[in-house]
Amino acid sequence: MVLIQSVLGGVLIGGVYALIGIGLTLIFGVMRVINFAQGELVMVGMYVTFFLFQLLGVDPFLSVVLTMPALFLLGALLQRTLINQVLDALPQNQILLTIGIGLVLSNLAMLAFTSDYRILSTSYSSSSVALGAIRLSTPLIYCFLITAAITAALYWFLVKTDTGHAIRATAQDRDAAQLMGVNVRNMGILAFGMGSALAGAAGALVAPIYYIYPQVGGAFTLKAFVVVVLGGMGSIIGATLGGVLIGVAESVSGTYFGSGWKDVCVYVIFLLVLLLKPSGLLGKSRV
Amino acid sequence: MRTLIISAVALLAFLLVPLFVQSPYALHIFILLFMAVALGESWNVIGGYAGQYSVGHSAWYGLGAYGAFILLQRNATPPWFGVWVAVAVAVVVALAVGWITFRLRGPYFVLASIAVAEIIRLLALNWKDLTNGAEGILASDIPPLKLGETVITDWNSKTPYYYMGLLLAVFCIAVNLVVKRSKLGYYLQAIREDQDAAHSLGIPLTLCKNAALGISAALTALAGSFAALYIGFIEPQAVFGIDISIQLLLTCIIGGIGTITGPLFGAIVLVLLSEALRSSLAQAHLLVYGVLVIAVILTMPDGIVGFVVQRMRRKAGTQ
Numbered sequence: 001m002v003l004i005q006s007v008l009g010g011v012l013i014g015g016v017y018a019l020i021g022i023g024l025t026l027i028f029g030v031m032r033v034i035n036f037a038q039g040e041l042v043m044v045g046m047y048v049t050f051f052l053f054q055l056l057g058v059d060p061f062l063s064v065v066l067t068m069p070a071l072f073l074l075g076a077l078l079q080r081t082l083i084n085q086v087l088d089a090l091p092q093n094q095i096l097l098t099i100g101i102g103l104v105l106s107n108l109a110m111l112a113f114t115s116d117y118r119i120l121s122t123s124y125s126s127s128s129v130a131l132g133a134i135r136l137s138t139p140l141i142y143c144f145l146i147t148a149a150i151t152a153a154l155y156w157f158l159v160k161t162d163t164g165h166a167i168r169a170t171a172q173d174r175d176a177a178q179l180m181g182v183n184v185r186n187m188g189i190l191a192f193g194m195g196s197a198l199a200g201a202a203g204a205l206v207a208p209i210y211y212i213y214p215q216v217g218g219a220f221t222l223k224a225f226v227v228v229v230l231g232g233m234g235s236i237i238g239a240t241l242g243g244v245l246i247g248v249a250e251s252v253s254g255t256y257f258g259s260g261w262k263d264v265c266v267y268v269i270f271l272l273v274l275l276l277k278p279s280g281l282l283g284k285s286r287v
Numbered sequence: 288m289r290t291l292i293i294s295a296v297a298l299l300a301f302l303l304v305p306l307f308v309q310s311p312y313a314l315h316i317f318i319l320l321f322m323a324v325a326l327g328e329s330w331n332v333i334g335g336y337a338g339q340y341s342v343g344h345s346a347w348y349g350l351g352a353y354g355a356f357i358l359l360q361r362n363a364t365p366p367w368f369g370v371w372v373a374v375a376v377a378v379v380v381a382l383a384v385g386w387i388t389f390r391l392r393g394p395y396f397v398l399a400s401i402a403v404a405e406i407i408r409l410l411a412l413n414w415k416d417l418t419n420g421a422e423g424i425l426a427s428d429i430p431p432l433k434l435g436e437t438v439i440t441d442w443n444s445k446t447p448y449y450y451m452g453l454l455l456a457v458f459c460i461a462v463n464l465v466v467k468r469s470k471l472g473y474y475l476q477a478i479r480e481d482q483d484a485a486h487s488l489g490i491p492l493t494l495c496k497n498a499a500l501g502i503s504a505a506l507t508a509l510a511g512s513f514a515a516l517y518i519g520f521i522e523p524q525a526v527f528g529i530d531i532s533i534q535l536l537l538t539c540i541i542g543g544i545g546t547i548t549g550p551l552f553g554a555i556v557l558v559l560l561s562e563a564l565r566s567s568l569a570q571a572h573l574l575v576y577g578v579l580v581i582a583v584i585l586t587m588p589d590g591i592v593g594f595v596v597q598r599m600r601r602k603a604g605t606q
Contacts, residue, residue: 034394085585091393092340096540097584099342099533103577110571218529222405225398260413267402267409274391274399 005134006255007248012140013209014247015147016202020220021227021239022151023198029171029234030191033083033094037102039221041196044105045071045203046212047113050120053207060120060208061142064150067200075196079189087188102217109214118212125208143205150201151240154194158236167191171234226270232280241281301453305446314445320558321452322514327538327550328459329506332466334536335544337499338479339389342532343400344507346384346407349527350377351508352515353411356424365430370512374505380407381504385497392482401529408527423522426515448517455513459506463547466502475499476545507535530573537576541583543590552591 024038048067052058058066078101086094127138158164169177170187178184202220210216227246231238249269254262273280301317308314326348333339354373358364364372388399411418418424431441440447466472474495477485486492515521525531534557542553560575561568568574587594 082581082585089584089588092338092397093584093588095340095394095397096537096580100577100580100584103533103573104581107568107571107574107577111568111574115570222401225401229395229398260409264406264409264413267406270402271387271399271406274395274402275387278391278395 001133002255003252006251008134008136009140010248010251011244012136012144012247013251014244015144015151016206016243017223017227017246018240018243019147019150019198019202019205020224021231021243022154022236023195023202024224025228025231025234025236025239026167026191026198027195028228029236030167031083031087031188032091033087033098034091034225035192035195036095036098036221037078037105037217038195038199038224039217039219040102040105041071041075041199041217042203042206042220043109043212043214043217044074045200046207046210046216047109047203048200049204049207050118050212053120053122060122060204061146064146064201064204067204068197071200071203072193072197075199076189076193078196079192083192084185084188102221106214106217113214115214120207120212122208137209139208143209146201146205150198154198155236163190223266226266229270229278229280230273232282235280235282238280238282298457305449311445314449316558316562318445318448318452318517319562320554321449321456322510322517323535323538323554323558324456324551325452325459325510325513326507326535327542327554328456328463328547329503329510330535330539331463331503331544331546331550332506333496333499333503334539335546335549336466336472336475336479337496338475338545339496339499340397340536341400341500341503342397342529342536343402343404344503344535345527345529345531346404347377347381347504347507348511348514348531348535349404349407349411349521349523350380351511352521352526353418353424354508355512356426356515356521357417359426359429360424363428363430365432366426366512366516367432370509373512374508377504377508378501381500382497385500386493389493389496389500401532404527404529404532408523411523411527418523421522421524423520423525426519426521429516451513452517455510459510460547460551462502462506466499467547471495471498479545533573534576537580539590541576541579541590543592543594546590546592549590549592556591 020038020042024035027033027035045067048070049060049063052063052066053060082097082101083094086097122139124138128135129138129141158168166177166182167187167190169180169182170184170191174184177187223246227242228239229242230245231240231242246266246269250262250266253265257265304317305314330341330344333341351370351373354376355366355369358369358372359366384403388396388403391399412421429442432439432447442448466475474485474490477488477490478492478495482492511526515526538553538557539550540553541556542551543549557576557579560579561572564575565572583590589597
């Protein structure tokens with residue numbers, strides 16, 4: 001029973017990891033840039049949600065419709081002004097640039113909001129739903145349902161629309177896509193915007209669950225890498241699966257080894273995947 | 288020859304500074320500078336020459352700090368002996384980690400290095416019997432440094448730290464010089480420029496990278512234990528956190544990788560800017576690092592030193 005409980009809890013939180021991971025993998029797929037600022041974008045989403053709730057009383061789960069466009073604009077702007085300039089640079093330099101962006105975002109947040117931990121508590125924050133002997137926290141269930149809806153919408157967009165086709169074509173073969181008349185520059189801006197919007201959505205969804213503070217992003221960045229590498233760099237289905245698997249691994253190891261050790265398990269799994277199957281569960285080998 | 292004379296004069300000047308400068312704050316800035324130089328040069332060995340961008344060097348920094356502190360606290364081992372045990376531990380762990388992670392390339396190596404540092408940080412946080420967990424350890428009762436029966440220093444002023452820091456920085460620079468001009472150094476630079484070409488010429492990739500990582504980890508552990516003793520307190524986030532890795536990596540990047548002078552200039556720029564803005568930025572002092580690295584990557588990808596050298600060459604070319 002304890003096992004089922006912690007597996008279910010893991011699946012629910014895994015949805016959020018998947019969302020952050022999908023954003024990272026989308027950006028990587030289209031531009032071959034690993035975004036080390038992904039977690040900081042989640043952090044920005046958390047603060048936007050917190051202040052929307054605090055100042056205007058917007059419910060954190062409803063605020064997704066505001067945080068997503070806001071973060072889309074931020075991401076598109078970052079891509080247009082900064083990332084676009086290093087698309088042909090060494091991968092190390094791309095990584096350093098995104099590390100720099102992450103540092104600027106988290107330290108600006110510290111200047112603006114201090115390093116205080118903030119808590120967003122809603123009327124349903126501590127309520128839970130009982131399924132037989134299993135209890136699941138209500139905010140986590142909402143969070144998972146919205147995550148699933150956003151992921152489904154994203155799949156639909158990528159598979160059914162012309163723009164979605166263009167994005168996937170760019171990810172598959174940049175030059176060929178360009179020859180077919182796809183504006184790859186705009187696809188890059190779109191992809192980074194969408195990746196950021198997904199991070200923003202994740203930030204909004206976890207705002208009622210986690211403490212909100214300027215350095216919270218680092219942990220999300222790392223987890224997003226684990227998710228993406230586990231699923232296979234550039235694979236969206238892989239990232240979805242990876243997110244859920246990592247959520248479950250974290251939750252189950254937390255239950256059996258104590259919560260201090262759950263992240264150790266996640267990183268050990270990460271190293272094992274890197275060493276034994278670096279292309280990930282569903283990815284093509286690019287190493 | 289000219290460089291040699293300039294270095295000798297600079298070293299002599301640095302040796303004389305504490306005789307004329309009494310202000311503890313000024314000495315403090317010098318000590319910060321020495322630590323930043325030592326750490327930047329340490330990272331340079333693996334990141335600069337071998338081109339392996341480790342973002343997990345806080346692991347070696349923290350192992351150095353924890354090793355010296357635990358021995359001091361438990362066995363009252365003087366840190367200048369304890370630190371060598373810590374350095375040995377850091378090197379052994381680094382070689383084990385290198386043996387596993389050096390088959391990875393590019394971004395995958397970066398990710399693995401972060402994961403390793405995080406695992407070690409979490410171990411330090413959870414292994415409370417050894418490390419005292421999140422409460423950390425306070426450096427208490429550092430024994431006086433004696434030569435025979437004469438007490439050289441009892442560590443109560445900044446001056447002994449100044450000379451220790453200077454010694455450390457000079458040592459790290461010297462190791463860099465030796466590595467750069469050795470066979471190993473040329474192998475490493477070949478690996479950085481083109482790993483496959485280096486491999487096809489018969490350069491043992493993993494062995495060379497591991498040697499570089501071992502040297503780099505030893506220097507970082509040494510500098511880490513010195514920094515921790517100077518601050519007087521350690522806890523897992525402060526010494527194993529990714530902030531440390533990023534600071535010492537960016538010192539090197541901003542100055543220019545793969546050169547001796549790069550980390551020197553990087554350290555000067557970063558320490559002085561961080562100090563100048565300390566009162567207005569407070570905890571957000573890493574903002575300086577973020578803004579600078581963005582500017583450097585976009586406008587001078589070879590770092591400040593690389594940029595200046597290029598400019599000078601272009602000038603010489605037009606004359």
